[in-house]
Amino acid sequence: MKLGILINEGPYQHQASDTALQYVKAAIKKGHEIYRVFFYNDGVNNATKLSSPPQDDRNITKEWSMLAKDHGIDLVVCVAAAQRRGILDKDEAKRNGKDADNLEEGFRISGLGQLVEAGIQSDRLITFGD
Amino acid sequence: MSEQAIIKKFMYVNRKSPYGTIYALESLEVVLITAAFDQDVSLVFTDDGVYQLMKNQNTEGIGMKNFSATYSALGDYEVKKVYIDKESLEERGLSLSDLQELVWEDEDEDYAEKSLINLVSRSELSEIMNNQDVVLSF
Structure with missing residues (x-):
C-alpha cells in the first residue's frame, strides 16, 4: 500500500513523531511504500538540526534523517509553518535575511x-498528532 | 498527466477554539490550498471548533490577528460544504444565529447566494465522514 504520513506535533513534547517513526519503520518492513512524510503545525520542529538531546535519549531528528537516507523517504516541511517557528534551509534563511539556517539533512x-x-x-493518509 | 485529474474527498475536522492554539488558523490555510487543487473539500466544525465561526470576533485584547473574515472566502474557493455539529453548538448554549453566514454564488442561478452551512447531528456527521477519502483533523 502507498502511505502518506502527516506529523502535526513537535518532538519530545508529544509522542506523535516517535509513534510515526515506529509506524513508518514497521510499514517499510512489511513492504509498504511511504509516498511522503509531511511535517505541519509544530511538527516542523522535528526538522531542526540544532536539536541536542541528552546522549542516553533518542535523537528523533537524526532518526528521521537516517530513515530518509536509508530508504529514500521524502521528508517535507511546510514552508509557512516552518518560517513561523524558525526552521529555515539556506535559501529560506537568505530570503528572510537571517544569518543562520537549521534544516537537518x-x-x-x-x-x-x-x-x-x-x-x-x-492509498491512505495517516495523521499523527493531537 | 492523468494523475492530475484525480479528485478526492478531503474533509477537514476543526475541533479547537480559534485562538488558544494555532490549529484553527493553520487548518484554514490547508483548506484553501486543497480547494485551489480542485479537490472536493468539506469542513466540519465540532467541539470547541464551533467557536471558530462566531460572529463579531475581536482579538484586540490578546494581540493576535483576527482571521475570522477569511472563512467568508470559502465560497469563492468553491468550497460548498460546511457541516456544523448541532450537539456541539447546543452544549455551548449557541445557535446558528451566533455564527457568521457563509455563502457561495451560484453562477447557474444568476449568482444567487446560497448558504454553505449545514447543521447536522453527530450520527449524520459520522455517516458523512465515512464517505470521505481523506480526513484531516485539527
Missing part, C-alpha cells in the same frame, strides 16, 4: 500543496 522545505498531493496520491 534529508528534510526539504516546500508548500502545503505537497500535503494535498500526498492525500491525492497515497
Whole structure:
C-alpha cells in the first residue's frame, strides 16, 4: 500500500513523531511504500538540526534523517509553518535575511500543496498528532 | 498527466477554539490550498471548533490577528460544504444565529447566494465522514 504520513506535533513534547517513526519503520518492513512524510503545525520542529538531546535519549531528528537516507523517504516541511517557528534551509534563511539556517539533512522545505498531493496520491493518509 | 485529474474527498475536522492554539488558523490555510487543487473539500466544525465561526470576533485584547473574515472566502474557493455539529453548538448554549453566514454564488442561478452551512447531528456527521477519502483533523 502507498502511505502518506502527516506529523502535526513537535518532538519530545508529544509522542506523535516517535509513534510515526515506529509506524513508518514497521510499514517499510512489511513492504509498504511511504509516498511522503509531511511535517505541519509544530511538527516542523522535528526538522531542526540544532536539536541536542541528552546522549542516553533518542535523537528523533537524526532518526528521521537516517530513515530518509536509508530508504529514500521524502521528508517535507511546510514552508509557512516552518518560517513561523524558525526552521529555515539556506535559501529560506537568505530570503528572510537571517544569518543562520537549521534544516537537518534529508528534510526539504516546500508548500502545503505537497500535503494535498500526498492525500491525492497515497492509498491512505495517516495523521499523527493531537 | 492523468494523475492530475484525480479528485478526492478531503474533509477537514476543526475541533479547537480559534485562538488558544494555532490549529484553527493553520487548518484554514490547508483548506484553501486543497480547494485551489480542485479537490472536493468539506469542513466540519465540532467541539470547541464551533467557536471558530462566531460572529463579531475581536482579538484586540490578546494581540493576535483576527482571521475570522477569511472563512467568508470559502465560497469563492468553491468550497460548498460546511457541516456544523448541532450537539456541539447546543452544549455551548449557541445557535446558528451566533455564527457568521457563509455563502457561495451560484453562477447557474444568476449568482444567487446560497448558504454553505449545514447543521447536522453527530450520527449524520459520522455517516458523512465515512464517505470521505481523506480526513484531516485539527
